[in-house]
Amino acid sequence: MTKVKEKIGRAVFAVSAGICILAVVAIFVFLLAKSAPAFAKIGVFNFVFGDTWLPSSSDSYNAPLSGEYGVFTMIVGTLATTVGALAFGGVLGYFTAVFLVFFCPNGLKKVLSSAIGVLAGIPSVVYGFFGVQFLLPILALFAPNNGAGLLATSLVLGLMILPTVVSLSKTSLESVPRAYYEGAVAMGATHTQAVFKTVVPAARSGIVASLVLGVGRALGETMAVVMIAGNSATYPSGLFGSFRVLTANIVLEMGYAGEVQEGALVATGVVLLVFVLLVNILFSLLSARAVKRAVKKTKNKKSRPRVGMRIRDFFGNLAYRMKSSSIGKGTAIFSGTFTALTLVCIVGFVLIKGLPHVTPHFLFGKFVFGSENITIFTSIVTTLMAIALSLAVAVPLGVMTAIFLHEYTAKENLFVRIVRGAIDILGGVPSIVYGLFGLITFVRLFGGTSSILAGGLTVSVMLLPTIVRSTEESLRAVSDSLREGSYALGAGKLRTVFKIVLPSALGGILSAIVLAMGRVVSESAPFLYTAGSVIWAMPTSYADNGATLAVAMYRLAGEGWHTNEAYATAVVLVGIVLILNLLAGFVAKKLQKKWNGEKR
Amino acid sequence: MKEKKEEIFGQDIRVKNANLWYGDFHALKGVSMEIPARAVTAFIGPSGCGKSTFLKCFNRMNDLVSGCKITGEFRIGETDIYDKTTDINALRKSVGMVFQKPNPFPMSVYDNIAYGPRTFGIRKRAELDEIVESSLRASATWEELKDRLHDSATGLSGGQQQRLCIARALAVQPKIILMDEPTSALDPISTGKIEELCEELKKDTTIVVVTHNMQQATRISDKTGFFLLGELVEYGDTEEIFSSPKDERTERYITGRFG
């Protein structure tokens, strides 16, 4: 009886894990199937290396093409702005991480770390809007145009990848054995020298991995870039001047694409996906190496003389290097301050401009079609519906997959490796590609029109990897001695998992769920063509379409004459993200305390 | 149904030619041993010699370790516990275990003790109340904890936690209790209490205890086995082992000359 139950349990968990694989397969199959005719018609070479994009919405697969479909300008544009983002955000992020770990007073460290968490949660439409309203006018002072172009996108994208770079670099800096630092100081190096000459080099591969992950993020970013790149399908020319990135191509034209054009847009997504996957493979290779190195290093830790010798090597030319160290320290402190100020600037700017327009009527009033008196109540409802649906799908699946991975697989067999690979891939797929996927699967499935149902399902796939990973992380934190205690009493696997392990991991899992809510709120690219962008109609069921808050904000910001409402929506979005971030931290801490022995 | 399961397992343990590998590492080498019922048997030996490993064979906790391979015969009473038909959960119910570090579950004292009985289907509040009280009494903790039954168990002192863990093990009425260095994390007073408890418990149960403390072994055990590098070097009455060891290595160990 119990044996059967255990078997069924295991099977259910394995099936959830299998669904993750299925999701990846489905994404590839559908994108390839949809783009294959376009690739065939246009020619892969012409498509990738052609530098004219002049689509014709009347082109069809059984007639000669009248438009031109080459995305090379956009590939160049994407790569150029990624490099720019890396030069700005990567460097800033790296030095900010060094600042946080080594030069930051403890109290400030906590505040700044969570502030960077907030920076990660701010919706990309808000970044874009900030770019349009704050950055472009400043740049326009120096620019021949309105400021749009490579410089603007690089700066904004740089800010967006900053949190990724900071948090990963920080982790790898913190995992350098303390003995390194102490050894260097014991040899007479100053704090700054020890940091830059001994600790930072030891964390190098982890830092590089963080930059690569940042690149992945920059490649796939959509809405913010769309708002400030100018978007003409030309090569970027210098720091200013309109250009288009791959993601923008999809967002801009998907709404009214003809047959071949639609195929070509999906093909654009495929090209983007290829880039992102390459970057992700690079990332796994690098982080595998970082882990290997770390292991080697802890082994070396016992043989101190070795470390000592290395330090002596450094010591030989320390006098020469001292100068660059103090420059490093200065840069670190500057970067930390700059990052903090930027956050204050973005949030402050949005609040000051938007708060006066956040009125009860704006939030909860009824929106009459055609009226200038805009309200976002329908979007609030749509967003809540989307959150409920996507969590209802993603949380059980994700948690069960994590349980399967962590509790049921002692050995890394082939199936487990494939599941992990699938989750890594899902984690790397850009949100606009999820949007494309949702459009050609769920939207088609439900009759060809967008609906909150289609949008919610699309986003649930997108949430899966985050939930799996953070749940696994929380499961890992549960002491094995508790599991042993339960087994030793004759409890089976299921009982142990549900009564002992999951309750102990609850804090981590709940805070992951709260952060996932934030993700649903802030994403716009995957919703735009799956859930729709109608603001005025109140959804009455999941079959209706509707704009989530972030999509509404994109619409309001884009139309130009609803700027105040866009600011107000931005305030709402940032407010929600802030609250959810605080809540996540609170939930984790509270439950942790409870389980770690607070008296009732 | 319940009666029948209790019949399955006796109380004495007989091991013939046990070998155990963790991957390629040969951790137990041809160990044979007969552990008598209703007595305290101690395992001693230097760190890493395989005491815990051997102990965990009796409730099949090693099954949880991937890459662990076990050969040989392990019998409790007449039952071959590594037989394919053995119900592992029932086995673990009969063979309780107390760990080196107290590992109370992050729930109330009451729920900790009720965890085992609930696992085996006891749901009635009155019945559970009774089990909780008798288990706590049996582990000499009732007076201390009777007013804190609904406090979190992780808030107790180390000694209280360990006795709670013993109570938790007792709550499913095991025939055998395995203790892996149960007092090594505790102060002398708590240690004394647990040693007294062993004396009390061995009236109905078989106790196997791993210890690094020679005095403890002489104080509480009837039989002692000395392990070295995965082998059982010497095994016999505790008095004899400590007064006139037959093997030179045993003598060197108990007189503190290596380990």
Ligand SMILES: Nc1ncnc2c1ncn2[C@@H]1O[C@H](COP(=O)(O)OP(=O)(O)OP(=O)(O)O)[C@@H](O)[C@H]1O
């Ligand atoms: N899960 C495992 N995987 C691999 N090797 C293990 C595992 N558990 C124990 N070992 C190894 O088996 C040997 C015996 O370990 P065991 O824990 O049984 O020793 P012990 O006698 O209990 O030592 P101690 O007194 O330190 O608790 C050791 O060399 C140990 O490294």
Ligand SMILES: [Mg+2]
């Ligand atoms: Mg041990």
